[in-house]
Amino acid sequence: MGDEAVxxxxxxxxxxxxxxxxxxxxxxxxxxxxxxxxxxELPYGPKGMPGRFESKRKFQRLQxxxxxxxxxxxxxxxxxxxxxxxxxxxxxxxxxxxxxxNGAPYQNRYIGVFRFREGKICLWREFHNPEAAxxxxx
Numbered sequence: 001m002g003d004e005a006v007x008x009x010x011x012x013x014x015x016x017x018x019x020x021x022x023x024x025x026x027x028x029x030x031x032x033x034x035x036x037x038x039x040x041e042l043p044y045g046p047k048g049m050p051g052r053f054e055s056k057r058k059f060q061r062l063q064x065x066x067x068x069x070x071x072x073x074x075x076x077x078x079x080x081x082x083x084x085x086x087x088x089x090x091x092x093x094x095x096x097x098x099x100x101x102n103g104a105p106y107q108n109r110y111i112g113v114f115r116f117r118e119g120k121i122c123l124w125r126e127f128h129n130p131e132a133a134x135x136x137x138x
Contacts, residue, residue: 004086023074035122044130073097106136
């Protein structure tokens with residue numbers, strides 16, 4: 001296997017680890033897999049929320065506020081689209097979760113653009129259906 005193929009496989013494994021930690025409720029362990037200068041973008045995030053978070057610390061604070069809203073939250077990788085750049089990948093995934101305050105199911109579909117550097121995620125741009133998120137959390 002060539003260097004680029006090895007790099008792509010390591011990056012994909014990192015995304016799998018992130019999703020496994022999220023699904024297990026291990027949010028602190030998930031954050032450990034992010035670069036200190038992480039850029040996390042939610043172009044279709046909730047109204048009033050910034051669409052861009054710069055730094056692992058700000059991302060960690062966002063996660064600390066979001067994940068307690070759910071009694072369970074699992075992500076499943078559906079498809080991976082390698083790019084010409086081996087330090088980047090595009091992934092399709094879906095969530096299966098339950099809203100804590102009312103027991104409502106939360107299911108959504110996502111496209112994530114990930115960039116990697118030195119074994120960490122340094123960019124995570126996530127596109128999701130904002131209508132599904134708003135309905136579940138209303």
